[in-house]
Amino acid sequence: MEPFYLALSYYRRRNFDKCAETCTEILDKQPLDQAAWCLKMKALTKRVYIDDLDSEEVIAGDFLDNDTVASAPRPGTSMKVEEMLKSRPRSTTGRPISGINRPGTQARPGSSIERLKTARPLTGQSVRAIRLGTAAIYSQRDGPFIQVSRLNLTKYAKQPCLSKPLFEYLFYHEGDVRNAMELAVQATQANHFEDWWWKVQLAKCYNALNLIRDSEQQLRSALKQHNHIETYIRLIRIYLRLDQPLSALEVCKAGLTAFPNDVSISTEVARLYEELGDATMSVKHYRNIVIEDAMNTEAIACIGVYHFYNNQPELALRYYRRVLAMGVHSAELYNNLGLCCLYSQQLDLTMACLQRALDLAISNQIKAEVWYNLSHVAIAAGDVELAMQCLSICLVIDPTHAPAFNNIAILQYKSGRANLAKAYFTTAKNLQENMLEPQKNLEYLQNKYLTVE
Amino acid sequence: MSYVANGKQHTQITLTEKDRRMATTFFEPRPLEQLNWLIHLQYARGEITKCKELIKSEIKKSNGKHEYAFFKQGVILREEGKIQQALVSFQVCHKLNSDNPDNIKEVAKCLFLLRKYRIALEAYLEAERTSQKPDWEIYHNLGQCFMCLGDTKKAKEYTKKAVQLGKQECSYTLLIKILVFEKDLESAIAVTNAALESCPDSTSMLTESGLLHLKLGQTQQAFQSLSSALALNPSCSQALLGIGCITQAHEEYDVALSKYKIAVQINPDSIAVWNNIGMCFFAKQKYVAAVSCLKRALWLSPLNWKVLLNLGLVHLATNQPASAFNFLCAAVNLRPHFGLPYSALGCALFELKDPDNAVKAFRQAADISKQDCSVLLNVSLALMITGKLDQALEFLQKFKDFTVNEAQLDTKLIEMGARLQILLNKHKILINKDGLESAETNDNSDSNEEEAAVEDEIPPSNQDEPREAAVCMICQTDAPTTVLLPCKHFGLCDETRQNLNGIPASEEDIAYDRAVDHSICPIDRVKVEQYVRVVLT
Numbered sequence: 001m002e003p004f005y006l007a008l009s010y011y012r013r014r015n016f017d018k019c020a021e022t023c024t025e026i027l028d029k030q031p032l033d034q035a036a037w038c039l040k041m042k043a044l045t046k047r048v049y050i051d052d053l054d055s056e057e058v059i060a061g062d063f064l065d066n067d068t069v070a071s072a073p074r075p076g077t078s079m080k081v082e083e084m085l086k087s088r089p090r091s092t093t094g095r096p097i098s099g100i101n102r103p104g105t106q107a108r109p110g111s112s113i114e115r116l117k118t119a120r121p122l123t124g125q126s127v128r129a130i131r132l133g134t135a136a137i138y139s140q141r142d143g144p145f146i147q148v149s150r151l152n153l154t155k156y157a158k159q160p161c162l163s164k165p166l167f168e169y170l171f172y173h174e175g176d177v178r179n180a181m182e183l184a185v186q187a188t189q190a191n192h193f194e195d196w197w198w199k200v201q202l203a204k205c206y207n208a209l210n211l212i213r214d215s216e217q218q219l220r221s222a223l224k225q226h227n228h229i230e231t232y233i234r235l236i237r238i239y240l241r242l243d244q245p246l247s248a249l250e251v252c253k254a255g256l257t258a259f260p261n262d263v264s265i266s267t268e269v270a271r272l273y274e275e276l277g278d279a280t281m282s283v284k285h286y287r288n289i290v291i292e293d294a295m296n297t298e299a300i301a302c303i304g305v306y307h308f309y310n311n312q313p314e315l316a317l318r319y320y321r322r323v324l325a326m327g328v329h330s331a332e333l334y335n336n337l338g339l340c341c342l343y344s345q346q347l348d349l350t351m352a353c354l355q356r357a358l359d360l361a362i363s364n365q366i367k368a369e370v371w372y373n374l375s376h377v378a379i380a381a382g383d384v385e386l387a388m389q390c391l392s393i394c395l396v397i398d399p400t401h402a403p404a405f406n407n408i409a410i411l412q413y414k415s416g417r418a419n420l421a422k423a424y425f426t427t428a429k430n431l432q433e434n435m436l437e438p439q440k441n442l443e444y445l446q447n448k449y450l451t452v453e
Numbered sequence: 454m455s456y457v458a459n460g461k462q463h464t465q466i467t468l469t470e471k472d473r474r475m476a477t478t479f480f481e482p483r484p485l486e487q488l489n490w491l492i493h494l495q496y497a498r499g500e501i502t503k504c505k506e507l508i509k510s511e512i513k514k515s516n517g518k519h520e521y522a523f524f525k526q527g528v529i530l531r532e533e534g535k536i537q538q539a540l541v542s543f544q545v546c547h548k549l550n551s552d553n554p555d556n557i558k559e560v561a562k563c564l565f566l567l568r569k570y571r572i573a574l575e576a577y578l579e580a581e582r583t584s585q586k587p588d589w590e591i592y593h594n595l596g597q598c599f600m601c602l603g604d605t606k607k608a609k610e611y612t613k614k615a616v617q618l619g620k621q622e623c624s625y626t627l628l629i630k631i632l633v634f635e636k637d638l639e640s641a642i643a644v645t646n647a648a649l650e651s652c653p654d655s656t657s658m659l660t661e662s663g664l665l666h667l668k669l670g671q672t673q674q675a676f677q678s679l680s681s682a683l684a685l686n687p688s689c690s691q692a693l694l695g696i697g698c699i700t701q702a703h704e705e706y707d708v709a710l711s712k713y714k715i716a717v718q719i720n721p722d723s724i725a726v727w728n729n730i731g732m733c734f735f736a737k738q739k740y741v742a743a744v745s746c747l748k749r750a751l752w753l754s755p756l757n758w759k760v761l762l763n764l765g766l767v768h769l770a771t772n773q774p775a776s777a778f779n780f781l782c783a784a785v786n787l788r789p790h791f792g793l794p795y796s797a798l799g800c801a802l803f804e805l806k807d808p809d810n811a812v813k814a815f816r817q818a819a820d821i822s823k824q825d826c827s828v829l830l831n832v833s834l835a836l837m838i839t840g841k842l843d844q845a846l847e848f849l850q851k852f853k854d855f856t857v858n859e860a861q862l863d864t865k866l867i868e869m870g871a872r873l874q875i876l877l878n879k880h881k882i883l884i885n886k887d888g889l890e891s892a893e894t895n896d897n898s899d900s901n902e903e904e905a906a907v908e909d910e911i912p913p914s915n916q917d918e919p920r921e922a923a924v925c926m927i928c929q930t931d932a933p934t935t936v937l938l939p940c941k942h943f944g945l946c947d948e949t950r951q952n953l954n955g956i957p958a959s960e961e962d963i964a965y966d967r968a969v970d971h972s973i974c975p976i977d978r979v980k981v982e983q984y985v986r987v988v989l990t
Contacts, residue, residue, distance in 0.1 A: 311749060343748075345776050379755045381779070382786030414756060446568060 004036060011043055019043040038162055044145065049172050052204070148179050157186035166202055196226040203234060206264060212241055227258045229265060236268050246270055263293050270302065279306055295325055304336065313343035331361035335370050342377055350377055351425035360369040368398030375407065384411050402432035409441065418445065483514075489521045496525055520549045520556075527559060531598060536566050553583035559592065565598065574598040589619025596627055605631055616644075620651040622658065629661060638669050656686040663695050672699050690720040697729060702780065706733045724754045732763055740771045758788040765797050774804035792822025799831060808838045819848075826855045830870055846877055925949050938983040940974045950984060 003026050021129035025039035026033055031212030148170065156162050163183065170180040184205055188198040199222035206215035218237045222228075232255035237249035249272055255265040270285035283306045289299040304319035317340035323333055354374055361367040375390035391408040394401055409424030422445055428438035488511055495504035505523070511522040527542035547556040550915035561576030577595045584591065596612035599605070607663060615624040625648035632641035645662035663678035676699050682692040693716035701709040713730045720726065726931050731746035744767055750760045761784035768777035778801040784794040799814035815832040824826065829852040836845035852870055925931050931946035973980050 032688075311745065311752070343752075345779070347779060376755070380783060382758075382761070382783030384787070410756075 004039075007036065007039055011039060011046075012099065016043040016047040020047070033164065038165050039146065041165045041173075045165070045168045045173050047173075049168075053230065053237075146174075148174060150178055151179070153179065153183045154186055157183055158190045159246075160191075161186045163190075164197070171201070171204070177205050177208045181209070194225065196222040196228070196231070199225075200228075200234065203238075207234075207238065207241075212238055215304055216242075219300070227272070229255070229259055229262060232258075232265055233268060236265075236272075240272075245276055248272055261288065261292050263289055263296065266292070267296075267298065270299070274302070279309075282306070295326060297326065297328060300326075301333075301336075304340075308336075308340060308343075313340045316340045317344055317346075329360070329368045331357045331370065333357075334360060335366070335373060339373055339376075342373075342380060364397050368394045368401050371397065372404050372407075375404075384415060387411055400431050402428045402435055402438070405431065406435070406438045406441065409438070413445070421445065457960060472516050481879075485515050485519050486521065492522060496529065501529060515546070518549060520546055520553075523549070524556070524559070531563065531566070536563050539563050540567065542904075552583060554580045554591075555587070557583060558594075561594065565594065570598050570601040574602065587614075587618055589615045589621060589624065592618065593621065593624045593627065596624070596631070600627070600631060605635055609635075616647075622648065622652050622655055625651075625658065626661070629665075633665075638665055641665055642669070654685060656682045656689050656692070659685070660689060660692045660695070663692065665696055667698065672702070688715070688719050690716040690723065690726070693719075694723070694726055694729070697726075701729060701733060701736075704736070709733050722753055724750045724757055724760065724883075727753065728757075728760050728763060731767070735763075735767050735770070740767060743767050743865050744771075756787060758784045758791075758794065761787070762794050762797060765794075765801065769797065769800055769804065772804075773800045777801040778805060790821065792818040792825055792828065795821065796825070796828045796831060799835065803835060808835050811835045812839060812841075826852055827866055829855065830866065832874065833877075834873060837873075837880065842877060842880055846881075849874060849877060934986055936985045936987050937974045937979075937981045938985060940977055940979040940981075942974050942977070943987070945984075947986075 003022055007019050007022040007026065010016070010022060020040050020043045023036045023043065026036040027040065065117050069305065097344035103293060146169070150164075156166050162437065167180055167187070169219035170176050174180075181202065184198055184202040188195065188202060192196060199218045203215040203218035203222070206212070206218060216238050219231055219238065222231050223235065234249060235251045236248045236255075239245070239251060249269065252265055252269045252272065256262065256269070259265060266285050266289045270282045270289065273279075273282035273285065283303055286299040286302050286306075289296050290303070293299075300319050300323050304316045304323070306316075307313070307319065308316035317337065320333060320337050320340060332352050334357035338343040338350050338357060341349040341353055342349070354370060354377065357370045358367065361370055370389050375394065378384075378387035378390055386406060388411050391404045391411070394404045395408070398404075405424050405435070409421040409428065412424060415423035422442065425438045425442045425445070426434065429442065432438075481536045485727075485869065488507065492504060492507055492511070495501075495507060508526050508529075511519050512526075515522070521762045523542050523546045527539045530536075530539035530542060540560065542555060543559040543563060546553075547560055550556060557576055557580040561573045561580060564570075564573035564576055574595065577591055577598060581588075581591050581595070592611045592615035596608045596610075596615060599608035600610060612624055612628045612631060615621070616628055617676070625644060628644050629641050629648075632638070632644060638666065642662065642665050645658060645665060648658050649656070649662060659678050659682035663675045663682060666672075666675035666678060675695065679695045679699075682689055683696065686692075693712045697709040697712035697716065700712065710730065710733045713726050713733065716726050716728065717723065727746050727750035729738070731743045731750065734740075734743035734746060744764070747760055747764045747767065751764065755762065761780045765777045765781035765784060768774070768780065780800070781794055781798040781801050785798055787792060795814050795818035799811045799818060802808075802811035802814055812832065812835040815828060815835055819828045819832055829848050833845045833848035833852065836842070836848065849870065856867055856870065925933050925944060925946035925948075931948060933944045934947050935945040935950050936943045937945070
């Protein structure tokens with residue numbers, strides 16, 4: 001069989017390793033075969049490709065940033081204000097955890113200390129670059145496929161067939177944002193600033209290099225030429241990084257007029273409203289999403305969360321069962337199911353669900369949360385001792401779990417050990433400064449006899 | 454204040470040559486107090502930065518001997534929340550002029566704010582010694598210090614002195630707090646009355662008095678105080694709660710609900726309000742609303758046994774004994790020294806057809822709360838169902854002894870007691886005649902007794918369970934004839950017994966490859982070793 005045809009076939013069958021091998025063989029014979037070279041690039045890129053839209057890591061405390069953000073923003077205009085949804089733990093602190101992972105929500109807000117423990121520098125670019133770099137290493141057998149430093153970028157920028165795969169190779173496979181950007185700049189010039197694709201790529205590069213405002217400009221100009229959902233979403237993300245939720249909402253609206261009822265843009269809107277603390281609007285959008293796409297796990301799970309905190313655990317249970325029926329099988333989901341069962345008084349199922357959640361939990365964080373919830377089950381049965389044991393296990397697994405410290409302190413206080421309670425409250429307060437409960441409790445313990453003057 | 458000097462005009466004196474020479478020899482330093490008026494003025498106007506600068510320069514000029522400047526500095530620092538620094542400043546004041554009780558008072562206040570109660574106490578005692586005339590503030594703060602150190606007796610003594618001298622509202626509040634702490638409600642009420650004479654427009658004092666009256670069961674006075682508190686401040690949630698409580702006790706549930714509705718808007722996180730709203734709905738027989746309100750209360754405070762008890766009662770009333778059992782169990786676990794949850798738990802167990810454990814719960818309730826005669830009735834009933842007639846009669850006798858002494862008792866209870874007596878006697882005769890038939894007669898008579906009065910605050914006390922007539926547990930028609938051994942269950946008729954052996958494995962069983970074994974007891978799934986046919990005479 002014609003080896004190039006074989007390579008193409010491998011590529012279509014997503015058998016990228018073999019495709020790359022075949023291309024290498026072709027290139028050994030004919031080192032200047034551009035088609036094979038291009039295909040090999042594409043195959044190698046595809047192998048390590050990640051959807052950077054949904055895996056973007058948003059760094060919470062970007063202290064190296066030059067963009068100053070008002071420290072006391074007007075209400076509803078910023079997302080850095082803590083405690084937006086009262087009586088509802090942020091989905092990231094997770095009770096119940098919504099059962100889905102979203103970009104930038106894996107880390108608990110309190111655990112930014114954990115991030116600081118690693119020696120990794122805290123810029124958005126380096127995190128991604130490290131990950132992409134490690135992915136790229138294993139693909140190289142003998143020497144790099146392309147010597148990036150020796151590439152004549154100007155030459156390739158003028159060839160539209162080669163420039164785009166080459167850019168993606170540089171950006172995703174090599175993780176070499178600088179050269180990729182160089183290529184993008186020259187290609188944009190070669191296209192007389194008329195190709196929207198190159199503008200989006202340029203924006204990607206700027207974003208990776210923390211040049212957010214430049215990135216915004218590129219995306220805006222791309223949108224003038226061509227309406228594209230990805231461009232809209234990237235622009236929304238830019239405004240989120242700048243902590244300008246209202247501008248982001250505006251972009252969402254524009255996007256939704258261009259693409260009515262689009263699921264991904266609606267998802268962004270719903271997430272935004274949730275971050276802003278407007279649960280009802282958020283749920284409204286999630287419901288629209290479910291009408292469009294009945295299998296959207298995130299939307300269903302979020303509607304479930306809304307009902308749970310709206311004192312309707314039975315309804316929430318229905319939504320989570322739907323998610324379960326769709327084949328999701330995760331510790332978070334079982335945890336949520338268990339909590340719904342607990343509060344809708346289906347006690348026989350509660351333990352089974354939480355047990356399964358414990359069996360499935362891999363990360364310590366989830367394990368700790370499940371044990372924390374188990375303590376609530378014990379409290380519901382009035383068993384203070386058992387609740388304390390559950391909380392102790394939770395703390396063994398995650399020693400930075402401030403709510404657990406707070407609750408264990410309350411239980412100790414109830415069993416008459418006021419001094420121990422005080423110590424636990426202090427620990428909780430130190431672990432999570434912005435948590436109100438331990439502060440209030442401590443004040444209560446200390447000022448028990450005082451009259452207010 | 455002795456420090457405020459109203460700007461001494463310093464007149465310009467033209468000095469002659471001779472005078473100037475005099476001035477060098479008899480140099481009189483500028484008086485320290487010269488700019489005190491300016492410091493005070495700037496402080497009072499709120500020009501804090503200017504004031505601070507002035508203070509600094511004054512202190513520098515006086516080589517750190519300026520008492521008033523240090524005093525004001527301390528006051529400003531304390532207002533800024535820098536208590537430790539303020540303390541240092543006041544200590545300097547005290548060093549400069551140890552005769553002034555104001556200085557030591559401020560030092561003590563700082564120490565108090567720093568929560569060093571014992572040292573603060575000593576400082577206040579020192580202030581008391583140095584001050585020429587008695588000062589209510591010192592006594593009040595001494596009372597507070599003693600209270601914080603846990604010495605209520607001395608605290609009361611000093612607060613009383615403060616009240617006599619100052620008639621200040623905060624001292625009254627402190628005194629009431631101490632008295633309530635000592636559980637001396639009568640004198641607390643007396644204090645509130647005295648306080649209301651000196652400050653009749655204080656909402657908090659009126660509310661306090663109302664709530665104290667309510668605690669003592671003097672509803673009339675409580676209502677008066679709370680209404681006047683509400684007249685002064687219509688959005689006082691505590692007063693609204695109190696008034697709601699009173700109206701609820703008088704069974705005017707709609708009025709109570711309207712009060713609670715306002716209260717819950719002001720204070721949406723109040724457990725008591727949600728609990729009472731729930732019980733109002735319960736009284737109006739709106740069970741779903743009741744459950745959701747009580748659940749809200751439980752969500753806010755998962756360790757509140759009262760809410761758990763009420764939830765248990767609502768579930769008992771809606772025929773959900775299993776849920777009721779869960780809530781009541783939790784309530785019992787959280788408050789094991791209280792009779793009410795036990796008796797409710799007994800009722801739930803009764804409904805769940807577990808009379809043996811119900812008896813245990815009732816007995817526990819009877820042991821704890823000796824005054825509750827309905828528990829005695831329940832014990833006796835449960836004992837009767839389990840067949841321990843002698844003990845049942847014993848408890849009934851206790852109940853009778855109790856009712857003789859007690860004059861005002863629910864007639865319903867006495868009536869039920871009498872009916873139970875008749876029933877027991879009947880049983881006794883029957884048992885002598887025939888042990889097994891008694892179950893059937895039991896059924897008819899008990900159904901009359903079943904309407905148990907469930908009240909909102911007082912839990913249901915008299916609940917009964919109709920015992921089913923003995924039928925085969927599989928076909929539910931014929932009388933049982935066979936006893937299964939070793940579990941000793943008596944519940945299969947002849948026909949079913951024979952059919953059981955002939956039943957083929959069901960499709961479901963085959964599909965799941967389940968082992969088919971019909972030789973297990975349908976009640977507790979114990980493997981049956983022997984079937985024994987019983988002949989009834």
